[in-house]
Amino acid sequence: WDVVDTPQWDEKNRTAYVTTTCISPINRTILKVPLKDDVEVFKDEEGVQRFFFNNDGAEYVLCNETKNTAGVAYFGNYAYPIENPFAEFDFPTQIIGKFHANGDDLYYRVTYRPECIEKGKKSPVLFYVYGGPHVQMITNRFGTETKGMEEYFANEGYIVYCVDPHGSANRGAAFESVIYQRMNETQVKDYDAALDFFFREYGDVADKDR
Numbered sequence: 001w002d003v004v005d006t007p008q009w010d011e012k013n014r015t016a017y018v019t020t021t022c023i024s025p026i027n028r029t030i031l032k033v034p035l036k037d038d039v040e041v042f043k044d045e046e047g048v049q050r051f052f053f054n055n056d057g058a059e060y061v062l063c064n065e066t067k068n069t070a071g072v073a074y075f076g077n078y079a080y081p082i083e084n085p086f087a088e089f090d091f092p093t094q095i096i097g098k099f100h101a102n103g104d105d106l107y108y109r110v111t112y113r114p115e116c117i118e119k120g121k122k123s124p125v126l127f128y129v130y131g132g133p134h135v136q137m138i139t140n141r142f143g144t145e146t147k148g149m150e151e152y153f154a155n156e157g158y159i160v161y162c163v164d165p166h167g168s169a170n171r172g173a174a175f176e177s178v179i180y181q182r183m184n185e186t187q188v189k190d191y192d193a194a195l196d197f198f199f200r201e202y203g204d205v206a207d208k209d210r
Contacts, residue, residue: 002170004028008053008060017042017051017060021170025109026096029064036073043074048141060126063167081192084142090115096138101193105175108138109163109194110156117205125198129188130189133167133176139189159206161198165190 004018005028016033023029023046030042030049042050048068053059063082065071071082096156100106118125128150130137150160163189164171167179179186199208 112160122207
């Protein structure tokens with residue numbers, strides 16, 4: 001797993017707090033690292049966690065969000081739900097999953113499904129790809145890593161699909177660096193495998209010809 005952010009330092013307790021992918025690549029988990037004791041998970045919850053310290057490290061706020069919740073802010077022994085800023089809007093169903101392919105490599109993917117798929121009819125598919133590296137599109141945070149395009153097209157009746165191929169960030173050096181001078185070879189194989197898996201899973205509602 002990777003360390004994905006600059007450690008926060010608690011001088012009083014001689015402890016570092018480190019943001020990692022130790023649970024899974026789509027989560028961000030804070031590890032508590034005392035200089036004299038064993039490392040431990042600070043907040044054992046799935047989601048994308050972020051830490052905010054004051055200047056001397058004596059007080060902190062921890063925020064945790066998931067794909068389904070805007071988040072919770074923890075301050076000491078108190079937990080404050082974060083209001084969903086998009087509550088008044090209609091959002092499509094978002095499904096995060098994973099599959100194995102190409103020598104049993106593990107891939108993460110996300111699918112945005114229109115809310116209304118007419119029985120007996122198939123929806124057109126938008127397969128969203130990106131060049132990478134140093135990018136991760138699929139995380140367990142509110143809205144994943146969307147810019148709004150995915151939700152827009154899903155609400156227009158498309159099934160939107162995205163996968164994190166080799167070269168994606170926060171999967172370790174081996175997974176990311178394998179595309180060096182081989183991007184058009186390695187990532188194309190990943191996308192072929194991703195589409196094959198997609199149509200096996202959604203072939204009853206996804207139109208291969210559109």
